[in-house]
Amino acid sequence: xxxxxxxxxxxxxxxxxxxxxxxxxxxxxxxxxxxxxxxxxxxxxxxxxxxxxxxxxxxxxxxxxxxxxxxxxxxxxxxxxxxxxxxxxxxxxxxxxxxxxxxxxxxxxxxxxxxxxxxxxxxxxxxxxxxxxxxxxxxxxxxxxxxxxxxxxxxxxxxxxxxxxxxxxxxxxxxxxxxxxxxxxxxxxxxxxxxxxxxxxxxxxxxxxxxxxxxxxxxxxxxxxxxxxxxxxxxxxxxxxxxxxxxxxxxxxxxxxxxxxxxxxxxxxxxxxxxxxxxxxxxxxxxxxxxxxxxxxxxxxxxxxxxxxxxxxxxxxxxxxxxxxxxxxxxxxxxxxxxxxxxxxxxxxxxxxxxxxx
Amino acid sequence: xxxxxxxxxxxxxxxxxxxxxxxxxxxxxxxxxxxxxxxxxxxxxxxxxxxxxxxxxxxxxxxxxxxxxxxxxxxxxxxxxxxxxxxxxxxxxxxxxxxxxxxxxxxxxxxxxxxxxxxxxxxxxxxxxxxxxxxxxxxxxxxxxxxxxxxxxxxxxxxxxxxxxxxxxxxxxxxxxxxxxxxxxxxxxxxxxxxxxxxxxxxxxxxxxxxxxxxxxxxxxxxxxxxxxxxxxxxxxxxxxxxxxxxxxxxxxxxxxxxxxxxxxxxxxxxxxxxxxxxxxxxxxxxxxxxxxxxxxxxxxxxxxxxxxxxxxxxxxxxxxxxxxxxxxxxxxxxxxxxxxxxxxxxxxxxxxxxxxx
Numbered sequence: 110x111x112x113x114x115x116x117x118x119x120x121x122x123x124x125x126x127x128x129x130x131x132x133x134x135x136x137x138x139x140x141x142x143x144x145x146x147x148x149x150x151x152x153x154x155x156x157x158x159x160x161x162x163x164x165x166x167x168x169x170x171x172x173x174x175x176x177x178x179x180x181x182x183x184x185x186x187x188x189x190x191x192x193x194x195x196x197x198x199x200x201x202x203x204x205x206x207x208x209x210x211x212x213x214x215x216x217x218x219x220x221x222x223x224x225x226x227x228x229x230x231x232x233x234x235x236x237x238x239x240x241x242x243x244x245x246x247x248x249x250x251x252x253x254x255x256x257x258x259x260x261x262x263x264x265x266x267x268x269x270x271x272x273x274x275x276x277x278x279x280x281x282x283x284x285x286x287x288x289x290x291x292x293x294x295x296x297x298x299x300x301x302x303x304x305x306x307x308x309x310x311x312x313x314x315x316x317x318x319x320x321x322x323x324x325x326x327x328x329x330x331x332x333x334x335x336x337x338x339x340x341x342x343x344x345x346x347x348x349x350x351x352x353x354x355x356x357x358x359x360x361x362x363x364x365x366x367x368x369x370x371x372x373x374x375x376x377x378x379x380x381x382x383x384x385x386x387x388x389x390x391x392x393x394x395x396x397x398x399x400x401x402x403x404x405x406x407x408x409x410x411x412x413x414x415x416x417x418x419x420x421x422x423x424x425x426x427x428x429x430x431x432x433x434x435x436x437x438x439x440x441x442x443x444x445x446x447x448x449x450x451x452x453x454x455x456x457x458x459x460x461x462x463x464x465x466x467x
Numbered sequence: 468x469x470x471x472x473x474x475x476x477x478x479x480x481x482x483x484x485x486x487x488x489x490x491x492x493x494x495x496x497x498x499x500x501x502x503x504x505x506x507x508x509x510x511x512x513x514x515x516x517x518x519x520x521x522x523x524x525x526x527x528x529x530x531x532x533x534x535x536x537x538x539x540x541x542x543x544x545x546x547x548x549x550x551x552x553x554x555x556x557x558x559x560x561x562x563x564x565x566x567x568x569x570x571x572x573x574x575x576x577x578x579x580x581x582x583x584x585x586x587x588x589x590x591x592x593x594x595x596x597x598x599x600x601x602x603x604x605x606x607x608x609x610x611x612x613x614x615x616x617x618x619x620x621x622x623x624x625x626x627x628x629x630x631x632x633x634x635x636x637x638x639x640x641x642x643x644x645x646x647x648x649x650x651x652x653x654x655x656x657x658x659x660x661x662x663x664x665x666x667x668x669x670x671x672x673x674x675x676x677x678x679x680x681x682x683x684x685x686x687x688x689x690x691x692x693x694x695x696x697x698x699x700x701x702x703x704x705x706x707x708x709x710x711x712x713x714x715x716x717x718x719x720x721x722x723x724x725x726x727x728x729x730x731x732x733x734x735x736x737x738x739x740x741x742x743x744x745x746x747x748x749x750x751x752x753x754x755x756x757x758x759x760x761x762x763x764x765x766x767x768x769x770x771x772x773x774x775x776x777x778x779x780x781x782x783x784x785x786x787x788x789x790x791x792x793x794x795x796x797x798x799x800x801x802x803x804x805x806x807x808x809x810x811x812x813x814x815x816x817x818x819x820x821x822x823x824x825x
Contacts, residue, residue, distance in 0.1 A: 184574030186544040187755040215573050216542030221756050244717075257773065259782040264773060272709050282712065284705035290698050307697045316779020334693055334702050339665050340648050344692050347642035347788050348706075350773075351630050354640065358765045359602075359756045365772055382765060397545040398579050398717045407716045407740060414723055415615065415622060415708075421674020424617040430705045 112453055113445035119157055120145050122456065122467050126160060129463040130167045131174035132196070140198035146233040148446045151437035154294030155230045158452045161459055163196060163227075165373035172196055172226055178203045185215045189360050190222045194385055197228030197249070201388055205237045205247065208392040212243055216397030221360035224384035227251070227371055231271035232285030232434070238273060238392045239281050242401055245273040246391035250356040250363075252370040255289055256330035257350075258343040261316035263330045264366050267293055268352035273431075275395065277405030279412040283431030288349040289331045290342075296322055296331075301449075309336030355389040362387030470811055471803035477515055478503050480814065480825055484518060487821040488525050489532035490557070498556035504591040506804045509795035512652030513588050516810045519817055521554060521585075523731035530554055530584055536561045543573045547718050548580045552743055555586030555607070559746055563595045563605065566750040570601055574755030579718035582742035585609070585729055589629035590643030590792070596631060596750045597639050600759055603631040604749035608714040608721075610728040613647055614688035615708075616701040619674035621688045622724050625651055626710035631789075633753065635763030637770040641789030646707040647689045648700075654680055654689075659807075667694030713747040720745030 120141050127137035148156030166172040176195030180188045188207055192200035204220045211218025228234065231247040238245025251266025267287040274282040287293075291310040299306050305320040313319045314328035325331070333345030357364030363383040370377070395401045418427040441447075448456070460467035478499050485495035506514030524530040534553030538546045546565055550558035562578045569576025586592065589605040596603025609624025625645040632640040645651075649668040657664050663678040671677045672686035683689070691703025715722030721741040728735070753759045776785040799805075806814075818825035 182756065184752070184755040187574035187751065189756050216545035217575065217577050219575050219751060256779070257776055257785050259778055260776040260785045261779040262777040264776050264785075272705075274709075274712055282708070284709060286699070286702045286705060288702075290693065309698050312779070316782070334699055335648065336694075336698055340667050340694055340698070341644070341692055343786070343788075344644045344646075347630075347644060350640070350788065351632075351642060354632055354766070354769065358762060358769060359751075359753075361757055361761065361765075364765065365769055382768060393545065393577060393717075394542070395717075397542040398540065398547050399719055403719065404716060407719075407722065408712070410740060411712065411716060411723055418615055418618040418622050419620040420617055421614070421619040421670070424674070427615050427618045427622075428701070430701075430708065 111447040111449050113447055115445050116145065116149060116442055119148060119446060122460070122465070123157060123160055125465040126164065126459055126463060127174075129465065130164065132199070133175070136196070136199045139202050140196050143198040143202060143229045143233050147230045149438045149441050150230065150232065150434040151441075152230050152294065154292070154297060157448065157456060159227070161455050162371060162373070164459065166226060166371075169373045171369070171373065176200070180207060186211050186217055187219045190220055192222055192225035192385060194224055194226070197226040197386070197388065200225040201228035201234045201247070201390070202237060204388060205234045205245070205390045205392070208390045209238055209241055209243060212392040212394045212397070213241070217391065217393045220390045221355065222388040222390070223360035223362040225362070225386055225388055227386065228388055230285060231269040232273065232283055234390060235271035235273040235285070236281070236283060239275050241392070242275055242395050244275070244393045244395065247271045247388070248352045248356055249388040250353045250368050250386055252368045253366045254293065254325060254331050255333055255349060256312060256316065257346045258333065258338055261312070261314065261330065262366070265333075265346070265349040265353055266368055267331065268349040268356075270348070270352060274408065275405065276408035276412055277402075279409045280435055281431060282408065282412065282429065283434065285434075288334050288345050288352060290334050290336045290345065291331065293331065296325070309340070352389070356387035357383060359389065360387045469805040469807050471805055473803050474503065474507060474800055477506060477804060480818070480823070481515060481518055483823040484522065484817055484821060485532075485554075487823065488522065490554070491533070494554070494557045497560050498554050501556040501560060501587045501591050505588045507796045507799050508588065508590065508792040509799075510588050510652065512650070512655060515806065515814060517585070519813050520729060520731070522817065524584060524729075527731045529727070529731065534558070538565060544569050544575055545577045548578055550580055550583035550743060552582055552584070555584040555744070555746065558583040559586035559592045559605070559748070560595060562746060563592045563603070563748045563750070566748045567596055567599055567601060570750040570752045570755070571599070575749065575751040578748045579713065580746040580748070581718035581720040583720070583744055583746055585744065586746055588643060589627040590631065590641055592748060593629035593631040593643070594639070594641060597633050599750070600633055600753050602633070602751045602753065605629045605746070606710045606714055607746040608711045608726050608744055610726045611724045612651065612683060612689050613691055613707060614670060614674065615704045616691065616696055619670070619672065619688065620724075623691075623704070623707040623711055624726055625689065626707040626714075628706070628710060632766065633763065634766035634770055635760075637767045638793055639789060640766065640770065640787065641792065643792075646692050646703050646710060648692055648694045648703070649689065651689065654683070667698070710747070714745035715741060717747065718745045
């Protein structure tokens with residue numbers, strides 16, 4: 110069902126495809142690094158499995174492989190970036206770099222992005238702040254698959270939020286999560302296995318509960334974090350809305366049901382109010398608040414205390430955000446990255462199409 | 468079971484109590500306004516019902532009624548405020564004002580607060596940004612009642628997040644929510660009615676599911692938003708953790724299981740690593756990103772489109788965050804604020820104790 114590939118092999122292949130799309134060497138490098146970060150961290154749905162999806166967006170002229178990415182409005186601590194329809198994988202690191210530079214100058218930097226495309230995993234971009242002793246924040250809107258509480262209509266994307274926080278001797282705290290009960294990737298795993306999904310993940314076209322992993326294909330919707338009103342799905346709906354507004358409206362991108370879809374074969378929404386999809390990034394210098402040593406000592410104590418929290422009956426220990434992905438990364442960098450045969454076939458087809466080695 | 472009181476009457480009473488505690492006239496005014504904002508917006512658990520709780524904290528010297536609140540570290544866009552053990556109801560508006568001033572100067576302002584106490588509802592402080600055409604953000608940590616995913620131990624508070632976003636002809640978007648499935652206030656309502664709580668709100672002392680509204684008194688815990696692992700409670704746990712770290716660790720306040728409890732009779736945690744409880748505030752100028760008219764036009768369209776989202780079977784319409792509280796406020800400002808007889812008795816006892824009129 111799956112084959113193992115070395116990181117470098119997948120990286121070089123992805124880079125060769127981005128180069129064939131017309132990306133500069135530097136952009137192909139940046140994009141491949143962002144894309145592969147999903148594969149090494151275990152977010153298999155967002156890595157090389159999406160490479161052919163990016164290619165198709167370029168083929169229908171929705172991705173510009175030679176974008177002029179620039180700041181179109183700014184203050185010392187804020188700015189808006191126009192991605193010029195570039196790959197989100199390239200636009201996002203550019204925007205995050207602006208946020209980091211602003212944080213260097215005035216303590217924090219906040220950048221909203223218009224006219225972009227899907228940027229891979231949010232966590233990768235948030236983590237770019239860590240080597241600078243900064244807290245990194247990344248979020249993005251995405252095409253509508255999620256129904257707000259009380260609705261049957263798809264109005265919001267899975268709109269993830271990532272926050273990366275440096276520690277001292279402990280590894281950093283890294284949270285990266287969709288604002289839905291279940292990410293689409295988890296649904297896809299159960300679809301492939303032909304298994305039902307737990308109640309509270311999806312609803313039918315008319316808004317009734319469902320266990321069908323294929324409900325989205327029938328016009329159903331994903332549910333906001335919380336699942337139903339009794340379990341506070343309105344909070345997941347609010348979180349997804351905040352991500353949508355910070356990413357889409359602060360920047361002048363599209364928002365809500367108007368965010369362009371990732372699959373190139375789905376027609377674009379009518380009467381789109383903005384440009385492309387939107388992201389939002391933040392960087393805060395630790396020493397803009399406190400002595401970094403004091404902060405890191407407390408972060409270490411926080412992490413160590415939470416790891417030691419008494420486990421509930423039937424569980425062995427509490428997990429600190431970022432631990433599972435880091436463990437997967439360590440393993441995959443030595444043992445290789447498992448790729449499903451379906452995805453391997455897809456990559457082979459890309460290799461043939463562009464006459465590159467795989 | 469309940470009596471109705473005019474806003475002004477409750478405001479004047481609260482102010483007279485804060486004055487008796489030794490607050491300055493200005494501080495008593497600020498505190499009463501923040502406190503009453505909960506009663507008028509329908510968050511009955513956080514308003515005058517807590518007045519005697521604040522008094523008891525002052526009686527045991529945990530609240531300083533004459534604090535010297537000051538910035539102890541800052542950059543152009545960030546800062547840390549020491550609340551000098553003052554009422555959070557007074558410290559928070561001071562810190563939010565600093566964030567707003569920084570946003571006026573450099574586009575955005577971010578202030579973390581140490582050495583504070585409970586600040587009432589987060590939404591009130593976030594909304595202070597709205598008249599300045601800014602987005603306002605407020606969060607706070609609180610004493611540990613919530614068990615992380617896989618744990619039976621109380622490690623986090625209900626750690627609320629509030630985000631207020633201005634619109635044009637539409638009223639502002641205001642989200643204000645605890646990062647748990649159920650806020651403690653909702654639990655208290657069912658306790659008073661002697662009713663069970665839905666599964667997924669609380670767990671027993673050993674981490675098993677429970678429907679008992681009194682489970683917290685038995686050593687049980689509230690559950691993070693998402694309720695269980697299958698419904699992504701790790702996302703609620705991550706959200707609560709981010710609030711804890713931004714509020715407690717960026718500032719040098721206490722965090723996790725060391726946050727001081729609100730009830731004055733509960734002993735303070737041992738080996739507390741910081742000072743008091745922590746908050747975190749943000750303000751972002753709209754025109755630091757985009758022309759305010761363009762932003763507001765899009766916000767109006769967002770709000771109108773979400774109000775019109777097709778309702779699910781059995782529901783009449785989708786709610787835009789902030790709408791319910793604003794409707795309650797409108798009604799209560801004309802019809803009065805309903806106060807439970809138990810709370811009325813509590814306020815009467817306060818009136819007697821301090822020899823003031825109620």
